[in-house]
Amino acid sequence: MDTGIGKHVNSQLFHLITYLQESASALKIEDLQAKAGSELQITEDLIDMLRQNEKIIYNENLETFAYRPEFNIRSKEDLLDLLRARKNEGGMLCRDLIDSFPNLFQAVEDLSKSGQVLVIRNSTKDNTPRVLFYNDVEANTPMDKEFKDMWHSIKVPDETDLPRELEKAGLKTMEVFEKKSKSEDKPKKKKKQVNRKIKITNTHLDGIDLTKDFVPSK
Secondary structure, three states, X not given: OOOOOOOOHHHHHHHHHHHHHHOOOOEOHHHHHHHHHHXXXXXXXXXXXXXXOOOEEEEOOOOEEEEOOXXXXXXXXXXXXXXXXXXXXXXXXXXXXXXXXXXXXXHXXXXXXXXXXXXXXXXXXXXXXXXXXXXXXXXXXXXXXXXXXXXHHOOOOOOOOHHHHHHHOOOOOHHHHHHHHHHHHOOOOOOOOOOOOXXXXXXXXXXXXXXXXXXOOO
């Protein structure tokens, strides 16, 4: 339950960082105070914690605070440039980008509609974007409509149904091979060595003087 900013200094710090993350520009403490209202209690300790936070950029000359994102994205054009620059490194997870750009999902939808970005979405009702790829038109290969129709007509089982469908087709899941691999990796138990007792009779001691060191003859 959201109970407001709260009185604890860590709670107030969290809300200050959230305000800065949602802001398009750097802010002064007075701006943050006006945004938060009377709930925010400005103290020297709170200001010092904000200055020293790794997610905050503090401008000592202007006395302003700004949020330090993982990636410097302020628009959908910035997002497209980032994906283009990293196109040879594979897709980028949305969860790694949302921290940098609050309007990420809207930008993704716009770029997806224009065909500039390819999107893999979560298989849930909300259909939210999960992985983003730059759509490099130079790598696109023309395909016949017949092949496209065949491709889209193939139904891919849901992740929860995949093991059962593989079993129906006579295929094994990776879990089977993983179990086998783990069992092969286990070190084999060494058999315990049993010390066999040897019964010595008097016949074995014939001719041996037990009061002297015994050295066998060569």
